[in-house]
Amino acid sequence: xxxxxxxxxxxxxxxxxxxxxxxxxxxxxxxxxxxxxxxxxxxxxxxxxxxxxxxxxxxxxxxxxxxxxxxxxxxxxxxxxxxxxxxxxxxxxxxxxxxxxxxxxxxxxxxxxxxxxxxxxxxxxxxxxxxxxxxxxxxxxxxxxxxxxxxxxxxxxxxxxxxxxxxxxxxxxxxxxxxxxxxxxxxxxxxxxxxxxxxxxxxxxxxxxxxxxxxxxxxxxxxxxxxxxxxxxxxxxxxxxxxxxxxxxxxxx
Numbered sequence: 001x002x003x004x005x006x007x008x009x010x011x012x013x014x015x016x017x018x019x020x021x022x023x024x025x026x027x028x029x030x031x032x033x034x035x036x037x038x039x040x041x042x043x044x045x046x047x048x049x050x051x052x053x054x055x056x057x058x059x060x061x062x063x064x065x066x067x068x069x070x071x072x073x074x075x076x077x078x079x080x081x082x083x084x085x086x087x088x089x090x091x092x093x094x095x096x097x098x099x100x101x102x103x104x105x106x107x108x109x110x111x112x113x114x115x116x117x118x119x120x121x122x123x124x125x126x127x128x129x130x131x132x133x134x135x136x137x138x139x140x141x142x143x144x145x146x147x148x149x150x151x152x153x154x155x156x157x158x159x160x161x162x163x164x165x166x167x168x169x170x171x172x173x174x175x176x177x178x179x180x181x182x183x184x185x186x187x188x189x190x191x192x193x194x195x196x197x198x199x200x201x202x203x204x205x206x207x208x209x210x211x212x213x214x215x216x217x218x219x220x221x222x223x224x225x226x227x228x229x230x231x232x233x234x235x236x237x238x239x240x241x242x243x244x245x246x247x248x249x250x251x252x253x
Contacts, residue, residue, distance in 0.1 A: 002043045003240040004075035004196070006066065008183060009083040009205075010225030012048045014039075015233045020046065025069040030062050032069035040241035045073045049080075049183060058160035058182035064110055067190040076252065077134060077197040077243045079236050080188075083225050084155065084181040085163075085208035085216070087173050093224055095148040097179055097202040098135055099155040100128075103172070104185045107159045111186035113193045124192050125250065131197035133247040134239070138199060141238045153178040155202070157185035166210025180208050197243075197251040201235060203228050 005014070013035070014020055020035040035046040047066050050056045070078055084097065091097055114122040135151070142149045156172045158164055160182035164172075172180060179202060191198035205224035209216055225232075 001076040001245050002045050002074050003243055004070035004073075004078040005044055005046045005236055005240065006078060006080040006187065007046065007048045008081040009050065009054065009221065010229055011081050011232055012052050012054070014044065014046050014237070018044070018237070025072055027065045027068040027072060029065035029068055032062070032065050034069055034073065039237050042240060044240055045070055045075055059109065061183065063186050063190055064113065067187065067194055068113070071194040071196065075196060076245070077131070078191050078199075079134070079239055079243075080198065080200050081232055081236065082181050082183055082200055082202045083205045083221050084179040084202045085206050086179055086204045087156070087169055087208050087211065088153070088178040089211065091150055091153070091178060091204050092148065093204050093206055093220075094228070095150060095204045096142065096145070097150045097153045097204060098130070098138060099153045099179065099184070099200055099202060100130055100135070100151075101154040102129055102184055102188060103154060103156045103175060103177055105156060105158045106185055109159075109186055111189060113190060124189070126189065126192055128250070129188050129192065130199050131247070131249050131251045133244050133249045134197050134199035137242050137244065138201065138235070138239050141235055141242065150178075153202075155184050155200070156180045158182055163216045164209050169208045169210050179204065192251060195252045197247065197249060201232065203232065
């Protein structure tokens with residue numbers, strides 16, 4: 001089983017210690033350039049979500065092609081990294097968050113492989129959108145980490161590329177949102193439709209609009225991700241090496 005890795009903001013390669021070769025994967029939704037690497041006896045398939053030079057904004061990412069490329073390269077698991085803002089005061093910049101639920105506030109993205117027609121109509125269960133087996137594996141890898149780690153959180157996904165307004169953040173808080181980002185959906189749903197285990201490792205890069213009463217800047221997001229880059233790469237490689245081949249989860253049904 002190969003392990004898919006989707007790198008978010010700041011994570012554009014797996015690192016020099018992992019030799020990576022480039023490969024182009026053709027899908028019905030477009031071709032995807034992926035990196036193929038080997039680590040701890042497992043093959044990894046890497047996709048930088050925003051492109052290698054961060055040229056693709058959140059609302060223009062080809063989520064369908066990315067996830068389908070991982071499926072076509074025999075990935076059974078997907079580990080994704082995300083930069084997020086904090087709605088919850090206890091989740092501070094620099095903290096690591098493993099969401100277990102999401103709320104979708106995207107507006108215009110293609111969001112499903114199941115478009116009817118000859119394949120019929122299908123509805124997938126997302127009671128547990130993030131794989132519990134991968135989450136447990138990641139929590140074990142994070143044990144003893146000096147930064148705060150939050151093992152439960154609700155991620156609110158917005159369209160972007162603008163930041164949210166304070167009024168929107170207040171609404172998300174009332175709905176139970178803890179963190180907010182622009183790339184978590186439809187990625188997590190597509191992975192479930194494709195029958196792959198999926199989990200998200202989120203790095204809090206800032207407090208969301210209105211939480212602390214200061215303007216948001218893209219610079220602080222980039223700075224926090226840069227400071228966490230080596231840690232994220234190491235975590236992803238550790239989890240990819242220990243991800244279970246056989247699981248009792250419902251992700252791959």
